[in-house]
Amino acid sequence: MKIDVIKLDAGKAGSVDLDDAIFGIGEIRADLLQRAVKWQLSRRQAGTHKAKERGEISRTGKKMTRQKGTGGARHGDRRAPIFVGGGKAHGPRVRSHATDLPKKVRALALKHALSSKAGGSSLIVLDEARLDAPRTKDLIEAFGKLGLTNALIIDGETLDENFARAARNIPNVDVLPAQGLNVYDVLRRDTLVLTKAAVEKINERLQPRENA
Known part of the structure; x- marks a missing residue:
């Protein structure tokens, strides 16, 4: 697949060949993309949420009232979940939310994500992403020429x-x-912008071992 290379000023800078095995997959598998996104987001969860359960509440375990004759329920202690200040029944515990996903599946999902952008005409290849000075105004003007409002x-x-x-x-x-390229960020932005250097790195990363 051949695609035009453009500059920040919207001028042309030749063209580049994209590997069809990475950018030219015809039938995009939504199930792979969903698994990859779920895997990423589950690893981001801190899992530090915690609520004290019945055995962690600092209250006396002495029986509140006598067993019979009060006309009320026969409660054992104030740590029960039904009382204000009592322990939480089946509350959240500190744990890891991370799930497993094979490395080959993650790589395949990334190929499908890249192919979805290339197939949907939402892929732009830049000559280079460089500025002489860190001026946001200049970059906004350049993005305006390229038609970029929501991009990775x-x-x-x-x-x-x-x-x-x-x-x-x-x-x-x-x-x-x-090295930070990932399925979630590719899908959450409307346009994917790759520099020529990025294309080379992606080819190295996703190229089959036998062809490397």
């Missing part, structure tokens, strides 16, 4: 500091290095 921008191994600082103040725009 992936650069090479490292980010240009001026570009990253300028993009930091623009809403609905994320900038990541190539």
Whole structure:
């Protein structure tokens, strides 16, 4: 698959070949994308929520009233969940929400996410993502020429500091290095912008071992 390469000023800078095995998958599998997104979001959950249960409440265990003759229920102690200040019945506990997903499945899901952007004409390849000065105003003007309002921008191994600082103040725009590319961020933005350096890194990362 061949795609035009453009500059920040919307000028043309040649073209680049995209691997069909990575960017040209025809039938996008929504189940793979859902599994990858669920795997990512579950790993982000802190799992630090906690409520004291009956055995953790600091109250006396002495029987409140005599067993019979009071005309009321026969309660044992004030730590029961039915009382104000009592323990929580089956409350949340500190735990990990992370799930398992095979590495090959994660790689395949990323290929499908990239192919969905390429197939939907939502993929742009930039010559480079660099600015002479970290001015947000200049970057907004450049994005206006490119028609970008909601985008994920992936650069090479490292980010240009001026570009990253300028993009930091623009809403609905994320900038990541190539190693930070992930399914969730690709899908949550309308347009995927890759630099030529990012395309090379993606090919290295997702290329089959036998062809590497």
